[in-house]
Amino acid sequence: MKHFAFMILLLLLVSCAGPATGPVKGVLIVYEPGIDLQKMDDLLDEIQLHVTTVDTENVFDFSTCSREDFRDDLKARRTILFITENSLQLPDDLQLSGGIFSGENIWAKDQIVLGIVLPGFTDTDALSNLLEQAYNHHLTSYIYSSFVSTQMSSPERIDSLLVLGFSMDIPKSYHLAEWNLEAGFIQYQRTVSDKCLILLSIRWIDDSVVLSPDDAVLWREAVARNYFYDSAADSVDRSSVEVLPVDLRGLHGLRLLGMWRNPEHLNAGAFTSYVLRSNGRRYLLDTEVFHENREKEPYIREGWIIMNTFMLGGDNDR
Numbered sequence: 001m002k003h004f005a006f007m008i009l010l011l012l013l014v015s016c017a018g019p020a021t022g023p024v025k026g027v028l029i030v031y032e033p034g035i036d037l038q039k040m041d042d043l044l045d046e047i048q049l050h051v052t053t054v055d056t057e058n059v060f061d062f063s064t065c066s067r068e069d070f071r072d073d074l075k076a077r078r079t080i081l082f083i084t085e086n087s088l089q090l091p092d093d094l095q096l097s098g099g100i101f102s103g104e105n106i107w108a109k110d111q112i113v114l115g116i117v118l119p120g121f122t123d124t125d126a127l128s129n130l131l132e133q134a135y136n137h138h139l140t141s142y143i144y145s146s147f148v149s150t151q152m153s154s155p156e157r158i159d160s161l162l163v164l165g166f167s168m169d170i171p172k173s174y175h176l177a178e179w180n181l182e183a184g185f186i187q188y189q190r191t192v193s194d195k196c197l198i199l200l201s202i203r204w205i206d207d208s209v210v211l212s213p214d215d216a217v218l219w220r221e222a223v224a225r226n227y228f229y230d231s232a233a234d235s236v237d238r239s240s241v242e243v244l245p246v247d248l249r250g251l252h253g254l255r256l257l258g259m260w261r262n263p264e265h266l267n268a269g270a271f272t273s274y275v276l277r278s279n280g281r282r283y284l285l286d287t288e289v290f291h292e293n294r295e296k297e298p299y300i301r302e303g304w305i306i307m308n309t310f311m312l313g314g315d316n317d318r
Contacts, residue, residue, distance in 0.1 A: 020078040020108040024138045025298060027131055028077040029064040032084045039118060040064075040083055046124040049132060052240065053270030053289075054259045057297040060131060075107040079134045081127075082115035090115040099123050100130060110141060139298070140305050143171055161186075162313050166204075166283070169309035174200055178227070185227045196291040198299050199228065200306060203284040208277070213243040216254045216275040223284055224260065224271075233264035236271075249311055251276040251283075257300070260288060270296035272303050278312060285310055 022028070031040055049059035065074060067082075067089070082090055087101070094101035094115050100123070101115035112134040116127065158167045164181070174188035177199075187201040203223045211219060217236050224234040241258030253276035261268040267290065274285040287303025289296045 017105070017108050018076060020076055020111040020138075021073065022077040023061055024078065024142055025059065025135050026061045026063060026078065027134075028074060028080045029062055030067055030070045030074075030080060030082045031064065032067050032089055034085050035083055035118060043083070043118065043121070043124070047128045047131065049128055051257070051297045051300060052242070053257065053272075053296050053300060054268060057295055059135065059297060076111070077108075078111060078138045079131065080111070080113045081131070082113070083118055084115065085118065087115075087117050090117075098126060100127055102130065110138070112137065136301070136305065139301060143173075143302055143305060144169070164204075165281070166202075166310065166312050168202065168285075168306065168311075170200065170306060174198075177229075180227075183227070185223075187227070192291075192299070195294065196289070196299070198302065199286075199288040200303065201227070201284070201286040201288070203227065203286070205282050206280060207282055208280050209282060210277065211254070211275055211282075213254060216243065216256060216273075217241055219275065220256055220271070220273045220284060220286065223286065224288070228288070230265070231262065233262050234260055235262075236260055237268075246274055246276075248274065248276060248308065251278050251310075251312070253277055253283075267292065270300055272300050272307075274307055274310070276310075283310075 029040070029044065031037075044062050048062075050056050051059060082101075084090055087096070090101050091103065091106060091113065093106050094103040094113060099116070099121065103113045105111050106113050114127070114130060157170050161167045170188055174190045177189045178185060178187040180186070184204045185201070187199060189200070190198045192198060201223070217238070221234065221236045224231050228234065237259040241256060244255050246253055246255040253274060256271070256273040256275065258271065259268055260271050269288060269290040271286060271288045273287075274283070276283045276285070285307040287300065287307065289299040289303075291299065
């Protein structure tokens, strides 16, 4: 009977855990006192990822604390990585898979906890991928669930787009700025602050042309010049643009990532685009960020997450 009461108490304590907190892209590194700090720093350099648009930016924000200092609000961080010399030093709730220990919701809701043993750990690519998955998970929750004033994403917007032959899950935090069905162009915008603006655009055209990487860049540039407000002088910086293949639920195409500039207004920013094709129609999904002299990576990633919800349906489902 006492054991049953203890289990009920334990379940109540777990259910009362608050939500995970801290920076969405933050990773708290918890290390044992005996860890070689130089080797730990070398490992963090190896697992760090980068996104290059206007500048090269780090994907993860690492912060560190010793196991002795790991208490209070630090236990509620969204993503935690333990680095130890012995697996017995890791939290009991972590499970081993492929040399990396992992667990969820150990001290807070919506929390992801990882662990590795140094020296001897070598699969840095796998660890980077898990940390990026955790980041994407937390950012998705933020985009679609955490804007207090806007609540969840907008089903009525999905329905309104479906009549055009496609859908995209656009959060309510984005307001409709352009709805030009005759031209095949829609744009939503989110004002993050008086210093930061995100444009989310969809352009579609009926043709079966398969664009080369150079042609895809030209098309993205032309769409910005012709349809974005006061952007006739916009151009893509050819020296830094990255073009990679993309496959989104069977829709094949290209992903562009780079910098736009406008010499007329003496400003510049970051953009990312998907150029997709299906059933005789070509699509440009585009996220443009203006955040002068400040980070762009989280907003570019926000664009990826939203654009990844794009799917065909309705009139185009044939």
